[in-house]
Each structure stands twice: as structure tokens, then as C-alpha cells.
Amino acid sequence: MKKIHVTTTVNNDNVEFLCDPRETLLDVLRDRLNLTGAKEGCGTGDCGACSVTVDGRLVCSCLVLGAEAEGKKIATVEGIAKGEELHPLQHKFIEYAALQCGICTPGILVAAKSLLEKNPDPTETEVRYWLAGNLCRCTGYDKIIRAVMDTAADMREAS
Amino acid sequence: MALDDQKPSGFKFVGTSPDRPDGLDKVTGRARFGADAYAPGMLHGAVVRSPHAHARIVRIDTSKAEALEGVKAVVTRADFVDGLQGEFGFVLENVMAGEKALYDGHAVAAVAASSQLIARDAVKLVEVEYEVLPHVTDVDAAMAENAPVLNDSYADASVPAGHHPNVVRYHDSGHGDVDAGFAEADLVIEDSFKTEATHQGYIEPHACLASLGGDGKGELWCTTQGHWIAQKTCAALVGIDTSQLRVTASEIGGGFGGKTTVFIEPVALALSRKANRPVKIVMTRSEVFRATGPTSSTSMDIKIGMKKDGTITAAQGIFRLQGGAFPGAPMEFSAMCAFAPYSLTNVHQVGYDVISNRPKQAAYRAPGAPMASFAVESVIDELCSQLDLDPIDVRLKNASREGTKASYGPKFERIGLVETLEAAKAHPHYSAPLEPGQGRGISCGFWFNHGGETSVSLALSEDGTCQISVGTPDIGGSRASMALMAAEELGIPYENIRVTIADTATLGYNDVSHGSRVTYASGLATIKAAKDAVGKLCKRAAAKWGIPEDAVYWEDGCAKPSGANAGNFDPMPLAKITKSMGRSGGPISGHFEATPEGAGVSFGTHIVDAEVDPETGKTAVVRYTVIQDAGKAIHPSYVEGQFQGGAAQGIGWALNEEYIYGEDGRLQNSIFLDYRVPVASDLPMIDTVIVEVPNPGHPYGVRGVGETGIVPPLAAIANAVSAAAGVRLRHLPMSPPRILRALKDKG
């Protein structure tokens, strides 16, 4: 099948790639752009491990076609830290032991960051429902929820 | 190991919860999991799978697939070793079907192509002619007289005469006289239970990158709980020498027992050999559900007698486990764990391992125990409620203690069941008032824990830092625990230690990360390897000071003369000794290898409050507390994490998760939308209490903590549902339709 040429922005870098019309954005990020931070846990939009943002909107990159990235701004887990400086969520996840195997972590960080940008003061229930699309099989979510709530509190204090 | 060898207290590092060493990699997307490896010239593999539950493979025509542009190799069973016996034979049969496809999703061929899309197109071009055979997927149906026969040669000598050939192994154990015991009881309850198969549900699908040449030398990168077992098994299946295959374990995105065997790894190796290029295979989620190990589904009969004062007079259980198309369902673990929390004079347990047209079961966290515990603890709860007794008091009255003859034979050493029950009774959760419509349940649970072959090496660097090679993949923060234990022994900061999961070329054989063994066994080996290095450090200091070796001891990271007689020297810090080690005798390393036998069994008690919506049948878990004996918590945050994760998986098993097969024998729910694991909004915070009753078999008292936590939730929740809704469910999961039916039947 003929490939499509796509010009887009990933983590503020301009990138170009050729992709098969059937390839997902997740495939393109991982296999063509070497950004393996987003994970494929299901490929059907049910686990959230592939979470990225497209023009600021949280999506499952396994449900977006690579070709749809044309002219958009994509942000992935690799772009969350600014150089050496980790995002407060990243610090808190380590501090709270909010990961065991860590396969869900990239997606959860992307999703949690997107939540805090919209709602800097979420309740526990709001955090739980926002993250309901991100499966974690290891932790039982307890430490994840606490890490997100505490990051939100710290960020509110700092701003 | 005698207790007085144990370090009783006064830990400096152990028991703290520092940041894990792989934390940064995991929060930045840098950590490399199974699917994150690429190689020059790499091909993508994909697997052709049977759509039938049971079918004879008449013919496989690969010519159309081979003709597709970009396809570089196609393999079938003919590309693997012939005539393998025993477990390797079963694994090969599971990895690539021979004469028959035995379940929906069973691999029958595989292709490698220049892209994943081409590989998947090629899969559709492989023509397989099947002769469909009658199938069976239910455990009771598979044992029935006229059930379809999967394989009439699998049954071993343990099976008494007169059973269907699908019954492949049998277990019988116990002591005392149960009939006499039941005669003494004031109340005897006998009930039957069923549990459906669940999947470990690790978020990372199986993935590997393999390279194998015609010279029989290979490299394999894969997500696995044990790369040595992968090495041994893959080498056997593709017919090369074990040592010629080097296996590197990737970061692992969850396993829970499901990644203790191989599926796609030998297939990728066979494809690679044929194409003479590296081959990567990544399973889809649907393949994970259809073709990798779920748990056994079960059918169980339990009978327990109790006196009015709560004394259990006799207990008996029959455990029938369906483990897919091959022998190996962990029915003996069901049987052995079922009554382990109780000190019983009369106990009898029987197990059946039954094959059926489902994927080969794999271990899942305390394999076999949660189902058995569900059945037994439900009956205990029913006895307590009919005799109007407090469920914790009854458990305390009958609890196994040090010296109790376990239901499965041996005498318990020091154990912490009573301590968990007492902590449960004292916990504010147990006495908190309930809202209307809520019910509270409790349950105990038991798991053996495991030692296993273990080999650890440690090397000191000139700058006084330390690198440790362990062979057990880090599945939940174990590198942090190893570093803490080494820091404790060496007396250097935690941050100065780097722990690596070594590949198979670097260490001797290491058993899989399973059986809750890593912190126990690799931890013990790390401590002993550090002691080995400390001995050498002391020797160098002794030589420097010109005093005998035994006049030097190690404390706080320094060699010290052991008393005034030994001489008056300033303590010599580790970094000072390593700085000159090249000139004072060469590199300093420590090593230890053994198969430690002192794994300490562990018990837990869970308390749960549940609320059942009578209109929808949906159960909400509103409060949850896990109390478990860890022996010694090396890194308490990750111990809590294990408790919470086990509880969450147990909640899923109790309420939602199940393999659903259609009449056609096909799995109907092979994606996460339909196989629903708990999501964040389904769960409350999960409170934890770490009880520490030291294991006499570990220098710091460590027991495993990974598995016990999934044992009590099934029954605890069933007991809470029974209290909340007034109906007892004897069939898991207690999904809304089952609850509604039970409520309707009650009227």
C-alpha cells in the first residue's frame, strides 16, 4: 500500500515520516520515531498505556492513525520532564512508590498531567474517574491516587 | 539457620523506603520493556492460531503466505525438535500445535515479514484445513463419562482406575479420621463451589526479539519472570545447546506467574533461524487472553464440622481444577493450602487435575490457593453465622501456630497467623459501624513461599561503590530491596550500590521470579555475597596492619581491629581498601549460590466492607484492609504495594473477571473491554498493616510477600456480600447477573 507523508510536531520537535495508512499513531511513535515511552497494552483503547495528547487533548494513540498527526502537536511521556528537571508528578510517583512494574506509568503520567492542567484541585473521586481509562494491574491504584492528589496540592501551593 | 544467626534489630537501611533505582527510567519512558527492543535487519513475526476449540490439523498450506512480498519465513511444527517428553513436550505442543489444535487460539504456524502489517496479512494467507472435533471447556463436563477425549496418554500413575482419561493427575492427603470428626460436630456444613478462570492480566503483552544462526548460537531478549527457564526451554524446543543461547530479560511489565514459561520465544527463534535475520514478536492483547496461561477454573466440594464453641472437628475438601489442554493444574496447591490456617485433628483433601479445550494454565499469584480458600473460608463463615460466633474468634480458636501439624503434613515453624488475626481484631476497621445495606467479611489466607536456585555476584569498584548482579527479574521494586540489604551488610550508602538483572551468560542458573521468592532467596544470596566480600575486605585490612585475619571485624562500613590485643589501628573504610585493591591482591568480589530451603510460609487476614445494589446487582467494595505477615519488610512501601496489588486482583477475581466460552468453545471476551479488570474508579484506598514475625530461615527474617495477598480477598468479599445482601454466592465471579439471580432465587 502506498505510504503517506506526514509532517507534525512531537514534544515540540518538528518531525516528518512516511506511514502506511493502517498504521496507528502509537505504531509511528514507537517504530518510526523511536519514542517507545508510550506502550501498547491492548491496541483497542481499553488500557491507556498508549496515552498521549494531540493538540492538548488526551487520547489513546492506538486509536489514532499516524496519518491523523498531520499538522498537529503531539506530546508524549518523553516530553514531560524539561531536560534534567522532572515534572512534580514524576517525582511524586517515585517517592510514593506509585509504580511496581512501571508499564502503566507513562500513560498514567500523561493522563494525570492532563487532568491537573484542567483541574488543579481534583477530589479523590475525580482523580479515580479521570484515570479509569488507565489500567494498572500491579498497584491497586492506592499509591497512584495519593501521588496525584499530593502533586496537585504541592503545585497549588507553588503557584 | 538458627535464630541467633539472625540480625534481630538495629537496621540502618533495611526497613526504610528510599526511591527505587529504576525510578527515573520508569517515569520518563526510558525503561526498555519487552517490545522496546529493535535490531538491525529485524523482521516482525506473527502467529497463525486455531479458530477451533478442538480440531485435527489435516493440512497446512503456506505457499500463498510465502509468496507474499516481504515474507521471509514461515514455520510450523516441523521446524521444531521431534520427540520431546515431559514438560518440554507439553510446552512445545502448546507453543506450536502438532496433530491437533487443542483450544481456540492454539498456535499452528507463524510467519516473519519485513513489517508487522505484512506479517499479519501473511497470517491470513496460511491455509489450514481442520477436521473439527467435539470439545469440552467445563471442568465437571470434562470429567464426565462421555466427555470428548483430548489425549488418552496424559494421565499419570496417580489417577485411580475408573476415571475419564481427561483426569490426568490425582492428589490425596490428610490426617486423622474425618468421619469420626464429623460425628463429634454440633453442626456440619457441606457445600459445592465453582470459580471461573481468570487471567493474570499483566498490562505488558508477551514480547521478544530473537536471533539464531545456523551455527546454533542465539540471542534472545524477552519479557520474562525467569530468563534461565526461558533459555533452557527455548534451547530444547529449537534443538540447540542451552549455553549457546544467551537470554536477556527486559524490564517486565507485570507477570504475576504468567511469564514463567515461554510462548512466542521459541517461535521467534525458529523464524529467525529460517530467515537468518532477527525476529521480533509482540502478542496482541487478544492473543494474550486466548493463548497464554489463565488460571484454572474449579469445582469444589467442602465439608466442615464445628462444635458450638467454635472448635472445628473435621474438614474435608475435593478440588477439581481444569488447567487447559495439558497436565499441570495446581490442584495439589489448592488441596494443601485450603485448610492450612487451621490446626485440625481430622482433615482430608483430594485433588483432580483435569484437561479441557482451553489454553494451558499458568501460575497466577499463589496458584491454586485463592479458589480453595474461597470455598473453605465461605463455609467457615457460614458456620460462624449459624452458630452465632465471631469469625475472628473462631479463627483464633482454631489457628495454626508454631508446632501445629499443618493440614498438608509438616509441622509449622514460627508463623504469624495469630498475629494477623489479633491485628485484624484490634484494627479500627473491624469495629467501625456499617451503613445500611453494607456487610463486612473477613478471611484468612496462606501461601508456602519458595526458595529455588539462586546465584548472586557482587563486585566492589575502586571508588568504594558496589555493583550487584542478580538473576531474578525485578517485577515490583526488588532491585531496591537488594541494594538495601547489601548496604546493610557493607555499611555503605544505598545510593552507592547499583543492582543489575544479569543475563544468562553472567551468572549460574537462577530460578524464576515466582513463589514470592525474590526478596527471600536473592536477598539471602545478596547478604551472603556481601558477607563474602566483607571477609575479603577484612583480610586486606589485616594484611595491611600485619595482624591475623580473625583479629579484624567489619562494622559501619569499616574494618576494625577486634580489640586492644589486636592492635591499635584506625578503622579502615571500605573505599580506602578498594582504592588500593589492585595492588593489595586484586579485585574484590563476593559471590553466593545455593538453593535455600528456609522460605517462611506466610499468612494474611483481610477485612472488607461491601455494598450490593439490589437493583443492578453491582457490588461496591467500600473499605478494604490487608493485614499480612511479611517476616521483615525490607522496603515497606513496596511491601504495601504487594499487599494492595494482591487485594485488587482478588477483588477483580471475586466480582468481575472470568473467561467466557461460547457453545462453540471460543473465548468470547478476549479484550480488556469485555474482560474487565478493576479500574481506579472501582476501588477504594486499600489500607495495609505489615505484621513482622521473623522467618527463621532468612538472616533478616524475610518471608515472601507477593502471593499471600491474593488468597483471602475472594472469600472475604463473598462473606461481605453474604452479610450485605443476605445471599451466599458459591460461584465466582459474583458478577451483577449472578447476584441478581441469587437475589431473585431468595425471593
Ligand code: FES
Ligand atoms: S494500547 Fe491504547 S488503550 Fe491500550
Ligand code: FES
Ligand atoms: S505498575 Fe504494573 S501495571 Fe501499573
